[in-house]
Every structure is written in C-alpha cells, then in structure tokens.
Amino acid sequence: MIDLGCSLLGSAADTERGWEFQDYQGPVARWCAGCGDHAVLAAVQRLLEAEQLAPERTVFVSGIGCSSRFPHYLKTYGFHGLHGRALPVATGVKLRRPDLHVFAVMGDGDCCSIGAGHWVHAVRYNPDIVAIMLDNGVYGLTKNQTSPTSPKGLKSNTAPRGAWLDAMNPIATTLGVANASFVAQTGDWVPEHIAATLRAAFHHRGFAFVRILQRCPQYTDQLFASALRDPSRVELLLHPDGIRAPAVERMVPNHREHDPSDLVAAFRLAQPDERIRLGLFYRNEHVPVYEQVRAVPPHTAEQRARLVNEELDAYAL
Amino acid sequence: MTVAPISDTRTPGPSAAREPHIVRVAQHTVEIVSDSGEGAQKCGQIFGRVSAMMGNGTWTVEIIPAEIQPPPRTPPSASGNRVRLGTRRVTNWGDEADLVVAFNEQVLLHRHRLGALREGCTILIENWWERHEDEAIRAAWAEAMQELDGHQYRFIKVPMEEQCLTVVDTPRRGKNMFVLGMLAWIYNRDRDKTRELIAHEFRKKAREILDANVALLDLGWQWAAEHLDFRVEVPIEAPTEPQVVMNGNQALAIGAIAAGMDLCSMYPITPATSASHYLSEIFEKYGGVVHQAEDEIAAIGVAVGASYAGKVAFTITSGPGLALKTEFIGLAVMTEVPLVIVDVQRGGPSTGLPTKVEQSDLLAVLFGQPGDAPKVVLAPATMEECFHVMTTARRLAEAFRTPVVVLSDANLATGVQPFPRPTVTSDAMAGALDLGPLGEGFRAYEWDAQTGLSRRSIPGQPGGEHTATGLSHDEHSRVGYSPDVHERGCAMRSRKFAVLQQSLRPPAVCGPEAGDLLVVGWGSTLGAIEEAAERARDEGLSVSTLHLRFLSPLEPGLREIFARFRTVMTIEINYSDDPQDPYITDENRRRGQLAWLLRAQTLVDVDCWTRVPGEPLRPGQLLEVMRRVARKGGVS
Ligand SMILES: Cc1ncc(C[n+]2csc(CCOP(=O)(O)OP(=O)(O)O)c2C)c(N)n1
Ligand code: SF4
Numbered sequence A: 001m002i003d004l005g006c007s008l009l010g011s012a013a014d015t016e017r018g019w020e021f022q023d024y025q026g027p028v029a030r031w032c033a034g035c036g037d038h039a040v041l042a043a044v045q046r047l048l049e050a051e052q053l054a055p056e057r058t059v060f061v062s063g064i065g066c067s068s069r070f071p072h073y074l075k076t077y078g079f080h081g082l083h084g085r086a087l088p089v090a091t092g093v094k095l096r097r098p099d100l101h102v103f104a105v106m107g108d109g110d111c112c113s114i115g116a117g118h119w120v121h122a123v124r125y126n127p128d129i130v131a132i133m134l135d136n137g138v139y140g141l142t143k144n145q146t147s148p149t150s151p152k153g154l155k156s157n158t159a160p161r162g163a164w165l166d167a168m169n170p171i172a173t174t175l176g177v178a179n180a181s182f183v184a185q186t187g188d189w190v191p192e193h194i195a196a197t198l199r200a201a202f203h204h205r206g207f208a209f210v211r212i213l214q215r216c217p218q219y220t221d222q223l224f225a226s227a228l229r230d231p232s233r234v235e236l237l238l239h240p241d242g243i244r245a246p247a248v249e250r251m252v253p254n255h256r257e258h259d260p261s262d263l264v265a266a267f268r269l270a271q272p273d274e275r276i277r278l279g280l281f282y283r284n285e286h287v288p289v290y291e292q293v294r295a296v297p298p299h300t301a302e303q304r305a306r307l308v309n310e311e312l313d314a315y316a317l
Numbered sequence B: 001m002t003v004a005p006i007s008d009t010r011t012p013g014p015s016a017a018r019e020p021h022i023v024r025v026a027q028h029t030v031e032i033v034s035d036s037g038e039g040a041q042k043c044g045q046i047f048g049r050v051s052a053m054m055g056n057g058t059w060t061v062e063i064i065p066a067e068i069q070p071p072p073r074t075p076p077s078a079s080g081n082r083v084r085l086g087t088r089r090v091t092n093w094g095d096e097a098d099l100v101v102a103f104n105e106q107v108l109l110h111r112h113r114l115g116a117l118r119e120g121c122t123i124l125i126e127n128w129w130e131r132h133e134d135e136a137i138r139a140a141w142a143e144a145m146q147e148l149d150g151h152q153y154r155f156i157k158v159p160m161e162e163q164c165l166t167v168v169d170t171p172r173r174g175k176n177m178f179v180l181g182m183l184a185w186i187y188n189r190d191r192d193k194t195r196e197l198i199a200h201e202f203r204k205k206a207r208e209i210l211d212a213n214v215a216l217l218d219l220g221w222q223w224a225a226e227h228l229d230f231r232v233e234v235p236i237e238a239p240t241e242p243q244v245v246m247n248g249n250q251a252l253a254i255g256a257i258a259a260g261m262d263l264c265s266m267y268p269i270t271p272a273t274s275a276s277h278y279l280s281e282i283f284e285k286y287g288g289v290v291h292q293a294e295d296e297i298a299a300i301g302v303a304v305g306a307s308y309a310g311k312v313a314f315t316i317t318s319g320p321g322l323a324l325k326t327e328f329i330g331l332a333v334m335t336e337v338p339l340v341i342v343d344v345q346r347g348g349p350s351t352g353l354p355t356k357v358e359q360s361d362l363l364a365v366l367f368g369q370p371g372d373a374p375k376v377v378l379a380p381a382t383m384e385e386c387f388h389v390m391t392t393a394r395r396l397a398e399a400f401r402t403p404v405v406v407l408s409d410a411n412l413a414t415g416v417q418p419f420p421r422p423t424v425t426s427d428a429m430a431g432a433l434d435l436g437p438l439g440e441g442f443r444a445y446e447w448d449a450q451t452g453l454s455r456r457s458i459p460g461q462p463g464g465e466h467t468a469t470g471l472s473h474d475e476h477s478r479v480g481y482s483p484d485v486h487e488r489g490c491a492m493r494s495r496k497f498a499v500l501q502q503s504l505r506p507p508a509v510c511g512p513e514a515g516d517l518l519v520v521g522w523g524s525t526l527g528a529i530e531e532a533a534e535r536a537r538d539e540g541l542s543v544s545t546l547h548l549r550f551l552s553p554l555e556p557g558l559r560e561i562f563a564r565f566r567t568v569m570t571i572e573i574n575y576s577d578d579p580q581d582p583y584i585t586d587e588n589r590r591r592g593q594l595a596w597l598l599r600a601q602t603l604v605d606v607d608c609w610t611r612v613p614g615e616p617l618r619p620g621q622l623l624e625v626m627r628r629v630a631r632k633g634g635v636s
C-alpha cells in the first residue's frame, strides 16, 4: 500500500507585525573593517525593513566567498551552499515556492567564474529573484587570487606580475543573454544609491541582476580609489524610470540620461571607458518569469491518487 | 502469397502441407533484430506485451545500437528486442535465444558474434539480400553465411520484402508488423489483442497507416501459417492478481508520482533520460514539474533548493552526471536536506558504455564525496521494486533528513516485466510538515543526543529562521570550527544511520539456511542469480542466495548469516581482477564493489565473480560458476 504524500506546502503570507531593522539583524558580521560588504548588508536590512518582508518568508541563498557569508548575518532563512552554485539553489527555492522572497548573494569568482554557466542560464530562466554580485575584483576568502573581473595588470598571488587578460564585463555579459530583464550597477560607497538600486531590483518582476562594486581594503584597496577621490570619474545613469538617489546625484557631477528600455544604448554604456557608470542599464518587465511559466495547479493527494491509478490502467494487463 | 520460402540446404525445409509440429516448452527466448529504424523494437515490445496480457511470464530487453542511425546492414546497426517467455514468472533475459528473426544477415552476425544464439536455434531471415541486384550485397550475404556455417542453426528464409510489397510501397516501414504477424502465429498469440495494441500504437496516425499495419500483421500470420512447419507453445499459468507491465524507468517515474514528488530536476543522460521523457509528458497533470537544468550540477542544485523550501524533489542521472553532483550530495548530507537521487547506472568509467548495464557506481555513491558523507543507498532489484523504491526513498529522506541514492541500472531501465499492480492510496503521509510557528528557542538541528535525528524548519515557518550551511556547524547552524563542534556534527550525521540499520530486518536467504555456497547480489542481477541457484540446487548442489536492497546502511545480521556457509561470494556486473590473471595475487586483487564493502564491514573473506560484458548476466553462465565454486570451494 502506498500513501500518497501530497505536496506539503501551499504558500504562506507575510506575518504583519511592524518589522524593525533589528528584527533582521543576525550575529555581528565578521568581514574585515572597511570591507564594502558591511555597507551592502546595512542597505539590505533597510530594504527588508522598508518593504516589511517577514523574516520567515525571506530566503538569502549564497555561494562561497567572503561575500557569501552574507546570509549568516541576517535573521531570515538562509542557505549558504557551494562555491558558484547559489543561483541553481535560489532558482529551486523560487520555482516551487513562488510565495517566498528570494535573494542570491555571490562574489565575482562565484558568479563570473565557477558559476558562470549558472549565471547565464539564470538570466535566461528569469526567476523572480534579486541577484546581488559583490564584485571586489579578486578572490577574497582564498586570499588574493585573480578573478575574472580583476583589471588587466592587477597583481595577485596567482598573477604576481599582473593579470594577463582583460577583465570580464559582467554588465555587458548579462545584457547579452536572452531574457535579460533587469541589469543595474551600484557601488558600496554610495549607500543611498545601493538602497535605491535594491528597491528597484526588489520591485522588478524577474531576475534582477545587481552588480555592486565592492571595496576590499585587504586585497584591492586601490580598485575604486580614484572614483572615491574624484566623483567626476563616476557617471550616473538617470531617467524618470531609472534609479534615483538625490544625495548621490548632488555629489556626482556627471549625469547621463539613459532610458532603461533601450537595450542597444545600454550595451554602449556598458563598454569600458574612463568612467564608472552607476544606475539602471536595462529593465524589461515583460519577460516571462520562470516559476510562472512552469506553474502547475496544485493537486490534492486524492486527485493524485486517482490520476496515478488511471495511469496504471494504461499498463494493466 | 504463393512464394515458397527458399530453404537452406543444410536443414530440412519447412513444408506447408503437414500439420505444424508443436514445440511445447516451459520457456522460450526470441530475438527480433533489424537495422536501427526498421522497427524491430516496436515489434518486440508489442509481442512482449501481448504475451504478458495472455498471462505468460515475460522479460523484454532492448538491443540498442550506440548511434542513432548507424550505417544500415552493418553489425553495429543491430537494433531490436529479446523477449523471453515463460509459463511462470520470468525474472531475467535468459541465456541464448531459441528463435531469431533477422531483417538482414549483418545484424544476425552481430548477435551470433556476441554468443546470443543457441546451437540449434531457429533463424527466420529476410532472403531479399541473397538475391539482391547489388553484387556487393550478395557477396556480403555469402560471406556472412560462410561465417555462420558449421553452427547448428536452422535457417528459414522468409521473403519479407516481397511479401510486404504486396501491401505497402516502402517495406522498410512495415516489415516489423509482418514479422509480428509471423511471431503471433508461431506462438499462437491472441490476434484481437495484438490488433488492439497496434491500434494503440498508431492512435495518433492516419487511419490508412493503421489499416496498412493491420494488413501486414495479417499477412505475416497467413504466410507463417502456410509455410512454417512448427509452432511453439509456452503453456500459460496466468497470475491471479491484477498485473501491470512496464520497464524500470517507467516504474521509477510513476513511482515518483505515487511517492508524492513535486519536482524532477535533471540533465539528459542515457539510460536515465527515458524516465524524464515520460515524466515530462505526464508530470504536470499531477502538479509536478520536470526542470531540465543547464547541467547536472544545476539539476541537483535546483532539487536541493526546492527540497530545502519544503517541496519533494528528486534528481535523476547516470554515472558521469553522478560525478558532477558529488559536491551537492555532500552539501545535502551536511545541511541535512532530504533529497532523492536516482542513478541509472551504465558502463564506466568516463563516458564508458552509455546504453549498457553495469553496477559500477556503488563505491562512488558511498564514498565519492570528500569528507565523511553518510547517506542511504538503496538498490531496487526488479521493475516492481523500481516503482516502490521511490516511496521508500522519500520517506527515509524526510525521516532521516538525508540524501537517499537509488541505484538502478540500464538492465532495469529498459527491461519490461509484468508485476502485481500496486495499490495507490491517498492516505496522508506520516509526519507531513506544516508551516506552523516554532516555539521560542528552536534550533535548526535539534539533534537527539541518542539518535542524531532532528526535525527541520521550512522557509515560511516563523521561529525557524536559520542559515543552512555547508560549513561545520552547531545545533543552531552557527559556523564553528572547534573540535567539539565538528566531531559532534559528524557523529550526529552518522548516528542516524545506525538507528535506521537497527530498524531493518536481516535479509532473507533463498535456499538452504546453511551450506556450501552463498551468493550475494544487489540490483538487477537478482533474477539471473536466483534462476542459476535454483538450477544448481536441482543438480543437487548446496547453493543459496541473498540479495541486498539496502547498501547503506547494510542490512543487519550479515556476519551471522555468512558464518553458516563454507564459501560466500558476490556476483556483480562490475570489474574485478581475475585471480588467474598475471600479477594478480590475493593481496593485490581488486574485487567487486559489493565484495569490497562486505569484506570491510563483516571481516568475512567474501569472494567475488564479476564481469563487465555490457549486457545482463546469463543464468547459464552463473550456473557454471556456482557448480565450480560449490564443488571446489573458491572462485579460483
Ligand atoms: C569547488 C570549490 N572550489 C574552490 C573553492 C575555494 N574558494 C572559496 S571562495 C573562492 C573565491 C572567492 O572569491 P569571490 O567569489 O570573488 O568571493 P569573495 O571572497 O571575493 O567575496 C574560492 C576559489 C571552494 N570553496 N569550492
Ligand atoms: S578580504 Fe576583502 S572582501 Fe573579504 S572580508 Fe576582507 S575586505 Fe572584505
């Protein structure tokens, strides 16, 4: 006799309780002092509070790296998995539990190197999750090896005479994948811009890819130093439909009007030049969302049992 | 329909005038082989099925070429089926074929060279090629016949092409139905049932196509009735309880649905794919989803994510895919996420023998992950067990918060056998999880100090928030690198399998409870091993068998059982050194995988006899081994 265990879960609704910043706060983060990850963690906590996401319905999935410790420092559900594999796990959570708020947090090695295949395919599946890539241009946790986003010439323990290759361009790469639906870039030194970017990413329905330029004072302290010293090295992409962060707009003199529905323009702006561009490169709200595309009506155990018996009829002698 | 068959001079030709001679046997094995694409498989499947419907025991296996369309009229192009019929239940594919229908002489050669044909076997062969206009083809025929000369085969040349041309323009499509008709006459199969099955087969095609196929069937029947001088009768003792007939992959797929699975996350790989093809067809009807991931790593990753989120997920693969899933299996062990992983084994290492059977993944599954990664490993031994194992696997995965690996193989995957129809009910599963809030102080791993068991929390459940991690962790899932934390975590993740082991019953011994030889097996070899042992006992030898379904944890009581036999050996389809081979000593000999495991676990000097022929073992071959060992005591 076979018991037909029916699917155990339907969906849950956020408990309403007036969540505060502290409700999302996990143990003290153990990143180095001055590490850009701290600022992102604070911005994420503010987002959770602003959106009043119930901690029990919020899941942070990560890979392995300094950045991937992220979920441990929050008081939501978290899944700290394998190096490079945050996106399949996050996709699996969202695919069958669309009621949950799902975030994936990755490093540049995680996302653009070992997990590059999953990155490309997650963009194409377009599940409704926020994917945050903390890009410090280096492998931090394993102590200073070259990453795909390390600028050419950057010295590391595996390229002591400087990186041989041009850096990968995560924004252009993401834009080039079929079904790309949200591509944005921000930097850890402009908290207000991170917050606005995360808010837009959260409200986007689809795979929201956010690259956060992240300082690693330990290994790549010079990586974004010029932008910090001289705000004119930065250019903000602005549009009524884009990301707005007034304080940052006052600080950064270079503004460029960019319509985030224009993919060709987004590509052009993603090409490397002397300016670091922050803002929303591309957004398309019309790309189908994977968990919706694959949605199937739930079945009771009784329905299933009846159908299985019908199926067995086809094999009956 | 008046064309007389051109009979071979070596054997007396059939004559239509006499009443056919009836060969009455308890079991008979027939092979149908054609070039790939000529439909011998369809013919064999329908023949096997109609035989099962009539109440014969049957076992149908596919003969599969490695390429999709190998060059026609070459030995590697051989494609088809072997159907073994019996009065009683048939548990394996048998020894050599008693009757072969070959669509050309090259595919016949292939089977001959593999030793698949019994001396004395009857061969019905298409004679078109012998008189073909192409000289090269005629020469190839002559050469093949020369190679086959000197064997006690009885050739009956059949004008298949010529006959089929009276009904269709392109006999390449259709010969298979003519052959089915012949076989139906030879074995006296129910014509209405056969027609029904053809109608089902062509239900999506135009009416004319169905009609043509039925006409070909009738033509084959009629031709056989007019020209053949023998018929075969395998008496029927129909089972009393209702039966279903399917292959192991179909059984796994429906079994997964009956087990209440929500998600099958996979990447295509032979011989596992047919299960996911089938699920892709029907799963959504049940509220389930097949996710074809970008690779095997992502496939298991998605399954882990869904399972972590409280859904019932499994992933299905074969050896090379299993290798890629290794790191995630270790993660599921470490995070105690329930997960079912099906490995339909094929020949290895590396790409190996993609379509062919082997039992070589056992140790990889047990020990493939870095670090200590205990888990449950189950091996179904029949199609019926393929169905039921999915429910067992799910239950164990959830109750013990563990990955459960199900080891099937190509033999089970493609073999078709009738079995008692499972009763499927909707009784709510025991211990179903809910999303009710957890009390203050809930810990992610509330390990019971005795058993290591703990209950899990699911996203959506207030009070259960924690971050699952592959890093060493304590009961709160807090990362900890201290000796205490790591040693306790390892002990707790291991202890639960001792608990499971103690709840299992000792395995049954088939045959005398004590004696000269105990053969231990696992997986799809069950039928061949038991049949061989039965024959050995009929010869007066003391041979018993024991078949394991749990490979991790191992079933209890083995040491005590082994002690009652003079020799204990495993029979497996994996590689081991032959003790007679150069350089091989008792010390350096690499043994079969189960033998290796049993020796380690029981300290009994378990011997082994293993082969990697890329095909199921034959009972006759195993009988010889048993004779030798039971008499002499020792494989060597
Ligand atoms: C399969 C596997 N390979 C390698 C590692 C070692 N490893 C851990 S983190 C890491 C790179 C981390 O770099 P990144 O993803 O950029 O994260 P960061 O530490 O810079 O935040 C590597 C190579 C691993 N944990 N697993
Ligand atoms: S090594 Fe770099 S990335 Fe890692 S915690 Fe320290 S500063 Fe942050």
Ligand SMILES: [Mg+2]
Binding pocket: A065, A107, A108, A109, A134, A135, A136, A137, A138, A139, A140, A147
């Ligand atoms: Mg990095």
